[in-house]
Amino acid sequence: xxxxxxxxxxxxxxxxxxxxxxxxxxxxxxxxxxxxxxxxxxxxxxxxxxxxxxxxxxxxxxxxxxxxxxxxxxxxxxxxxxxxxxxxxxxxxxxxxxxxxxxxxxxxxxxxxxxxxxxxxxxxxxxxxxxxxxxxxxxxxxxxxxxxxxxxxxxxxxxxxxxxxxxxxxxxxxxxxxxxxxxxxxxxxxxxxxxxxxxxxxxxxxxxxxxxxxxxxxxxxxxxxx
Amino acid sequence: xxxxxxxxxxxxxxxxxxxxxxxxxxxxxxxxxxxxxxxxxxxxxxxxxxxxxxxxxxxxxxxxxxxxxxxxxxxxxxxxxxxxxxxxxxxxxxxxxxxxxxxxxxxxxxxxxxxxxxxxxxxxxxxxxxxxxxxxxxxxxxxxxxxxxxxxxxxxxxxxxxxxxxxxxxxxxxxxxxxxxxxxxxxxxxxxxxxxxxxxxxxxxxxxxxxxxxxxxxxxxxxxxx
DNA sequence: AAAGTCACTATTGTTGACAAAATATGCCTG
DNA sequence: CAGGCATATTTTGTCAACAATAGTGACTTT
Numbered sequence: 001x002x003x004x005x006x007x008x009x010x011x012x013x014x015x016x017x018x019x020x021x022x023x024x025x026x027x028x029x030x031x032x033x034x035x036x037x038x039x040x041x042x043x044x045x046x047x048x049x050x051x052x053x054x055x056x057x058x059x060x061x062x063x064x065x066x067x068x069x070x071x072x073x074x075x076x077x078x079x080x081x082x083x084x085x086x087x088x089x090x091x092x093x094x095x096x097x098x099x100x101x102x103x104x105x106x107x108x109x110x111x112x113x114x115x116x117x118x119x120x121x122x123x124x125x126x127x128x129x130x131x132x133x134x135x136x137x138x139x140x141x142x143x144x145x146x147x148x149x150x151x152x153x154x155x156x157x158x159x160x161x162x163x164x165x166x167x168x169x170x171x172x173x174x175x176x177x178x179x180x181x182x183x184x185x186x187x188x189x190x191x192x193x194x195x196x197x198x199x200x201x202x203x204x205x206x207x208x209x210x211x212x213x214x215x216x217x218x219x220x221x222x223x224x225x226x
Numbered sequence: 227x228x229x230x231x232x233x234x235x236x237x238x239x240x241x242x243x244x245x246x247x248x249x250x251x252x253x254x255x256x257x258x259x260x261x262x263x264x265x266x267x268x269x270x271x272x273x274x275x276x277x278x279x280x281x282x283x284x285x286x287x288x289x290x291x292x293x294x295x296x297x298x299x300x301x302x303x304x305x306x307x308x309x310x311x312x313x314x315x316x317x318x319x320x321x322x323x324x325x326x327x328x329x330x331x332x333x334x335x336x337x338x339x340x341x342x343x344x345x346x347x348x349x350x351x352x353x354x355x356x357x358x359x360x361x362x363x364x365x366x367x368x369x370x371x372x373x374x375x376x377x378x379x380x381x382x383x384x385x386x387x388x389x390x391x392x393x394x395x396x397x398x399x400x401x402x403x404x405x406x407x408x409x410x411x412x413x414x415x416x417x418x419x420x421x422x423x424x425x426x427x428x429x430x431x432x433x434x435x436x437x438x439x440x441x442x443x444x445x446x447x448x449x450x451x452x
Numbered sequence: 453a454a455a456g457t458c459a460c461t462a463t464t465g466t467t468g469a470c471a472a473a474a475t476a477t478g479c480c481t482g
Numbered sequence: 483c484a485g486g487c488a489t490a491t492t493t494t495g496t497c498a499a500c501a502a503t504a505g506t507g508a509c510t511t512t
Contacts, residue, residue: 010293010495012281035463048274048496051465052281055238059282061380067236068464068503083375086324090316098312149309151389154287155381163377236465261493274466277495294473294494457510465502472495480487 011045015053018043023062023073024166030075060159062166078219081167085212088160089205091152092140096188096204097197098147107146111189114138118182133168137161139185143192143204177214184210237271241279244269249288249299250392256301286385288392304445307393311438314386315431317378318366322414322430323423324373333372337415340364344408359394363387365411369418369430403440410436 019039022028036047036054043050058065065071076084103111118135144156184207191200245265248254262273262280269276284291291297302310329337344361370382410433417426 012495037463046497047464048498052278055278056281056285059285059384061377069505070463080376084377086320086375087317087378087381090320091313094312094316149312150306151287151310151386152313155313155385158285159381160377238465263493272467273494274468295475296493453512455510455512457508459506459508461504461506463502463504465500467498467500469499470495470497473493475490475492477490478488480485482483482485 011049012052015043015045015049016056018045019053019057020062020162023057024162026166028073030073033070033072035070060162062162076163076167081164082212082216084160084163085208085215088156088164089208089212091156091160092143092208093201093205095144095147095149095152095156096192097201098149098152099143100192100195100197100200102148103146103192107142108189108193111139111142111146111192114142115182115185115189118185122182133165136181137165143188146192181207181211237275238278241269241271241275242282244271245279245283246288246388249283250388252392254299256299259296259298261296286388288388302389302393307390308438308442310386310389311434311441314382314390315434315438317382317386318369318434319427319431321370321373321375321378321382322418323427324375324378325369326418326421326423326426328374329372329418333368334415334419337365337368337372337418340368341408341411341415344411348408359391362407363391369414372418407433407437 019028022043028034036050039045040047040050054063054065054071057063058071061074063071063073114135118139121135140161141157144153147153184203188200188203188207191203245254248269254260262276265271266273266276280289280291280297283289284297287300289297289299340361344365347361366387367383370379373379410429414426414429414433417429
């Protein structure tokens with residue numbers, strides 16, 4: 001029997017997942033103060049497991065909690081979102097470098113396949129930004145796990161991506177430059193396939209930097225307000 | 227009244243702090259399976275707040291929890307410790323760059339003062355590795371907060387440093403190269419004072435890389451076993 | 453009339469008891 | 483004698499009642 005398989009989903013895990021997706025999807029608006037009992041009735045939970053989940057969410061930075069004053073979903077300014085991208089830049093750069101050094105050939109093949117699927121997705125779903133965002137997430141997810149750096153993957157997948165995705169939903173994938181992003185993805189995978197870690201790191205950093213500037217520009221143009 | 231001041235320390239906060247320091251100091255050995263009731267009696271707590279704290283610790287990666295099977299302190303291999311240093315390298319590099327761009331003049335003055343204090347400390351306490359480690363922590367702490375990147379500081383101070391410190395205690399500051407480290411620190415501060423972000427990033431990355439290789443060497447030489 | 457204080461209410465923090473699950477032990481069987 | 487199954491015990495997960503705190507509203511006082 002595998003060790004890391006979770007046999008039973010505890011109520012606390014359930015609460016954690018429910019709340020996390022609710023926050024990411026925007027069902028719980030940022031800044032909104034929300035009582036524990038209301039959350040309980042909304043997700044059919046009891047306060048014990050709920051409080052445990054709240055603690056986890058808090059330490060992940062998705063909500064803030066003031067003693068005796070309730071919890072509220074964290075509201076991130078555009079400046080803070082830009083800071084998140086700066087962190088992603090260096091961390092995912094490292095992930096790409098280590099992935100180039102350590103990914104198995106099978107994983108690299110899977111990466112190619114993934115990109116092909118994304119290309120098809122982009123052709124079909126013109127403007128279906130949501131699915132493109134999911135594809136993008138899938139790509140970065142594979143690189144993070146491919147780095148064989150457990151802590152790095154945990155920090156990227158467990159912390160940063162949730163916060164970024166939270167804004168992706170609201171901005172409805174501000175990226176909006178699917179073809180260009182796909183090309184950049186292809187180049188990164190190429191570098192990884194050639195086991196050129198240095199190049200993979202450079203390309204990944206530039207890729208995320210471009211995504212950040214793109215969002216920044218869109219926000220500056222008006223329209224996009226968080 | 228400041229907003230972010232915590233008026234009341236809840237039992238859960240207390241539990242969190244107690245457990246965290248116990249883990250960092252090694253009072254709770256890695257890999258050791260430990261029951262909830264034992265923890266309660268040991269820290270004069272009740273199970274409710276304790277469980278909340280356990281959840282937080284788990285999501286920070288300091289302990290692992292299997293449903294119905296108890297918690298155990300995470301045990302990190304030397305390989306994983308090296309991976310932590312790789313993450314530190316890129317993240318603290320970013321922190322140094324942003325600190326160079328954003329620190330106030332007062333903060334930079336304080337940095338200089340800190341380094342002077344470290345120098346005096348090294349002269350006096352020959353071989354008192356523990357205090358040197360604390361000084362090192364102080365330096366990196368100031369850079370992290372000086373970056374004005376809240377999430378970056380949170381990830382460094384709230385996640386990585388605790389895990390690194392956990393091993394510092396066991397290795398009794400494997401660094402063991404206080405003078406060299408101090409010189410590197412001075413150069414980094416110099417770059418920050420000149421507002422040269424690029425240089426500060428480069429020097430910080432090299433500094434952490436050197437620390438990593440130093441530990442690696444010491445471990446390879448034998449003696450140091452985790 | 454305005455401001456400050458006091459009491460009240462609603463919400464959170466805490467506690468101890470109860471239920472469910474996993475591990476360990478002992479018995480039975482092959 | 484060894485291996486597997488069933489049971490028992492220990493430990494965790496869950497729940498509901500209790501206590502404490504902060505926010506709110508009304509009342510008094512200046």
